[in-house]
Amino acid sequence: MLELRNISFDVDENSKTKGILKNINLTLEDNKFVVVTGPNGGGKSTLAKIIAGIETPSQGQIFWNGEDITQLNVTERAKRGISYAFQQPVRFKGITVFDLIQLATGKPINVDKACEYLSAVGLCAKDYIRREVNASLSGGELKRIEIATVMARNTAMTIFDEPEAGIDLWSFQNLIQVFEKLHEQNHGNIMIISHQERILNIADEIVMIADGQLRDRGPREEMLPKIFGQIDRPEGCGCRYYEQC
Numbered sequence: 001m002l003e004l005r006n007i008s009f010d011v012d013e014n015s016k017t018k019g020i021l022k023n024i025n026l027t028l029e030d031n032k033f034v035v036v037t038g039p040n041g042g043g044k045s046t047l048a049k050i051i052a053g054i055e056t057p058s059q060g061q062i063f064w065n066g067e068d069i070t071q072l073n074v075t076e077r078a079k080r081g082i083s084y085a086f087q088q089p090v091r092f093k094g095i096t097v098f099d100l101i102q103l104a105t106g107k108p109i110n111v112d113k114a115c116e117y118l119s120a121v122g123l124c125a126k127d128y129i130r131r132e133v134n135a136s137l138s139g140g141e142l143k144r145i146e147i148a149t150v151m152a153r154n155t156a157m158t159i160f161d162e163p164e165a166g167i168d169l170w171s172f173q174n175l176i177q178v179f180e181k182l183h184e185q186n187h188g189n190i191m192i193i194s195h196q197e198r199i200l201n202i203a204d205e206i207v208m209i210a211d212g213q214l215r216d217r218g219p220r221e222e223m224l225p226k227i228f229g230q231i232d233r234p235e236g237c238g239c240r241y242y243e244q245c
């Protein structure tokens, strides 16, 4: 279980303190598929980075299965099962797709096993398994390889920040299926930062972040009508649902 207690994140801007996240309290139960959404600049990516240990909060604490992990860095959190999917895989000269997947599993695997992960993300495994991870791969291919390595890591919590960014419509359809599969197979906690309706549609739970604050959260069935404007607002109110009327 992940618990954020009174998380704030401030930055210095022109010698003034700017609050990017303001007093966020959030508890996520195990094995949930959570989508974090909200307007641009609301603080979603910052929240994801704070959970992954890429940023350290200015205030507040983060607990993972009861342990205070606030001061642990990204590697130490990864060892405890919190994994952040980068937009593209980390590259080292000469490393192949097979090497990456094997490294992610943390044990020796055969080519067939590695191919299973690639096939699951819609890549024709035999075309990719021996390829070097470099600029000759397209953005969509790199992203799917990153997702395959995340699946191979099989960690208790995985965070994806806008996985749909920069991929074409066809790859996007495929990506949705990959996430549906991850969900079905119960790959632990999955947190996705997204604006995409099709990703919101497969969430167990939706968290709305706006203006650095947690504005709402709840099961998909409750949140979708709010997000897509199907709730009654007081007459004359032009606010979106996450704004105060």
Ligand SMILES: Nc1ncnc2c1ncn2[C@@H]1O[C@H](COP(=O)(O)OP(=O)(O)OP(=O)(O)O)[C@@H](O)[C@H]1O
Residues within 6 Å of the ligand: 011, 013, 020, 038, 039, 040, 041, 042, 043, 044, 045, 046, 047
């Ligand atoms: N290190 C930083 N220094 C200054 N400003 C920052 C820093 N990190 C984030 N911000 C600002 O904080 C705000 C929230 O950024 P963040 O990337 O978390 O938003 P977001 O909700 O993920 O947005 P989007 O949907 O556009 O990706 C933005 O205005 C951003 O410019």
